Amino acid sequence: MDRLLVAAFSFPAVVFTFLLVVVAGYWLLVALGVSSVDAVGAADPEAFGLGRVPLSVALSMVTVLAWVTSMAGDLVLGSAEPSPLFPGVAVLVVALAAAVIGTRFTIPVLNALLPARLDLVGTDCVVRTGRVDGSFGAAEVTTADGRTVLVQVRQAGERPLRTGATARIAEYDRRGGFFWITA
Template identity: 85%
Template sequence: MDRLLVAAFSFPAVVFTFLLVVVAGYWLLVAIGVSTVESVGAADPEAFGLGRVPLSVALSLVTCLAWGISMAGDLLLGSAEPSPLVPGAFVLVVALVIALIGTRFTIPLLNKLLPVRLDLVGTDCVVRTGRVDDHFGAAEATTADGRTVIVQVRQAGARPLRTGARARIQEYDRRGGFFWIAG
């Protein structure tokens, strides 16, 4: 147990240990209702290749994977004499790269698990991105049970909708994974 604590609070794992504490605090706030899953950034998840997975979930996954990999690297390499070929910075970079790759492969699985809110068709929404056009956009809608959700939306037309504009959700595009709206 002592070796695990030493590894967690020594370089390179200490970088991810700090981030893991931040992630745990964030999810605690989400669990008690002070924050929401979508509260991390107003970025469009699709812009990062995340599909419907919120940015907070992806960042949490990267942090957890990187922490685990850096801990394993420290425990495996820490017992040997320090080598100029395997410094802590190398373990840090390798842990981050593997965590990013692992998250990138996990995202499609998570997207399959997330339900599509087809009950939103016919409801009003408020644009939350700088623009909504036929290639980009996100909006906030309220579900039948009163929860607020951020969904990916698109709008066909010449004039893009801007932040704060009200629109109606018309249909869900299964192929694209977004809702069509009209302003």
């Protein structure tokens, strides 16, 4: 256990340990409803070649894969060389490359699991956050094939919806990456 802590807080893993703490904090905020999955990168994920996978998910995957790879590299090579700089830099480069490659191979799998956004227009959803208004909200949708998906939603001009309320998805806002819903 001591060796894992030393590895996590030594170069190069410490770079990814810090990023992993940031990612964990971000997902905690998403889970608490303070932030949204699409809060990272307002651009359309398809512009980055991610398909329907949000940029926050892809960056989180890169961070986790890089951290795991750098930890493994540090544990295997950390004490092999007398100079800690050479294996550290090599592990850093390999960890980044492995993380990017691993994420690129995982993205198509995730895209196959995520429904096409336009297929959800016209379906009913159930609000899962404390409120849905013009700037915040998430709802659960059941797809045509029976899968349940959590999506970002917004509501304009009406009294904000609360947890458990049923609404209909009216349209997809491609620029904002969310759905407009009506009660």
